[in-house]
Amino acid sequence: SYYLKAKRPEDVAARTWYSVDVDASVESGNVFACQFHPEKSSRTGLKILKNFTEM
Numbered sequence: 001s002y003y004l005k006a007k008r009p010e011d012v013a014a015r016t017w018y019s020v021d022v023d024a025s026v027e028s029g030n031v032f033a034c035q036f037h038p039e040k041s042s043r044t045g046l047k048i049l050k051n052f053t054e055m
Helices: 042-053
Strands: 012-017 021-028 031-034
Touching: none
Parallel strands: none
Antiparallel strands: 012 021, 021 031
């Protein structure tokens, strides 16, 4: 399986454990990326997307 391991730890916005440490999201400047599918995460995922669009 593939997973994100950020080169710069200071860019990691969220991390989770899934048999290994996975950097779930990173941000640097005006770039934001996530490893997971927030749209499949029910209300919490929809809230993440809503918050992102309101930045």
